[in-house]
Amino acid sequence: MRTLKLILSGWQSVGLVVFFMLFFNMEVSGKGKITKNAPVFTQFIYQGEDAIYQNNPLKPGEFYNPILQGCYPDPSITRKGNDYYLVCSSFAMFPGVPIFHSNDLVNWKQIGHVLDRTSQLKVEDCGISAGVYAPAIRYNPNNDTFYMITTQFSGGFGNMVVKTKNPENGWSDPVKLQFEGIDPSLFFDDNGKAYVVHNDAPAKANERYSGHRVIKIWDYDVENDKVVPGTDRIIVNGGVNIEEKPIWIEAPHIYKKDGRYYLMCAEGGTGGWHSEVIFVSDHPKGPYLPANNNPILTQRYFPANRTDKVDWAGHADLVEGPDGKYYGVFLGIRPNEKNRVNTGRETFILPVDWSGTFPVFENGLIPMKPTLKMPSGVENQTGKNGYLPSGNFVFKDDFSDKTLDFRWIGLRGPREDFVDMTDKGLRIIPFTSNINEVKPTSTLFYRQQHNQFTAAATMEYKPKNEKDFAGITCYQNERYHYVFGITKKGKDYYLMLQRTEKGQASVLGEVKIETEKPVTLQVAANGDNYRFNYSIDGKGFINLGGTVSGDILSTNEAGGFTGTMIGLYATSVGN
Incomplete structure (x- = not known):
């Protein structure tokens, strides 16, 4: 009798759930979440059409630069045997710190993200350009361990380190490090000793000008993952020549070659005066002397209106390539015809001549070209066999896989909190927050990777x-953003285009629309000109709102450090 009562009680509970689902027009997602008014996306197609690639087709033995198009800034690289691993800044994107693998420095696969759990990444209440800055990845052969050290400007982390034996199998929870400043990097010496080097502000009494910074070094306790108290030392004050008042000496890395220690840093700020400079010492803790031919990489000296412009080059890292030659990865930008930065800071690579005392980026002191010669013995497989594409390409996703492509990211929170992979397509469960708020949003983002797309x-x-x-x-x-989508007014449905600038929204266009059939929403950019179009028959497109400016999608206008992201978006508190 007691068993029968439990069964009846269970059926009553199920009945109540079904009743409330029907009453409130809800449905249960594949993950057991009750969703309300959730859109289903059945296809996404991104197509890049930049003229630079049309005008510079690859010749045999060439590949395209940048190697990571779109917002992949502050690259750092390390090597174990024939395996290369590269990471980039991710700010408030979630998951954080994308990580890529290659065996040849040309063909890259994304293998995941370093920070993919809420225990590692707490960015739920920070602006998009806060969060995780300038990660550095290093392999320590002394204990066969990979380390990623970074500054997380949120969640109370500050400077932190995570580690793993295998970058493809996940990373540890963070260890908070007890020092101030930004842009930390690790150096593991042959004798087993380790050091942390980073940017910091000088003591207030010693600050000489705005942008005055120093580079510090600490002994690092590998057994306990902490800096050794009292071992810190300033090894660069201001930059190459403090009398010239250089700004923002940062992003330091130490390398050892032929028994000597080389300190490479970015200098000039991550903008138009950005550059890379080099110092040398006979001891890892200095004193360090600058090269007499600094900078060793920059694009700052050339005409502003040059063709196929690459600018802001700097924030670099070095590695020995498969051909025994050194290579450097670094950030740069490719602005549009109005010199606006919509694609963000991208990851470039150049060979490095280290035949003399100091390394120099080959052709890094002349206007950069879109193509490079392949390392000896390497075949260009970009866009094939699972390798990331480059140049002009098409990314198509029908959301039929059970897992999301790594190129899809959330903002301030896990994608799993709002994404449901169903048999019909990708369902986005709307949050009670919208993209005007500094909160996690129910938006799945793909980076803009071309100026024309x-x-x-x-x-x-x-x-x-x-x-x-x-x-x-x-x-x-x-x-700063555009939204283009469907809402309801009275008994009718409307497609609306809205522009938000400095937090103030304005409707640029609206049209009554039927919702019985799927609608295809399109954004088409030609440099600074963006057009938002829709199709109700899957064939022809109709424009809404005319041609609008990409100004608010550029860092020039909006500030910060990220590029434009294209999002699939839903909210239950739209405005």
């Missing part, structure tokens, strides 16, 4: 009230 998403959606909204967004940050 189209991106189209096909969506099934029927909002229930004027607060429901779903569609696509072109997003620079919470105060």
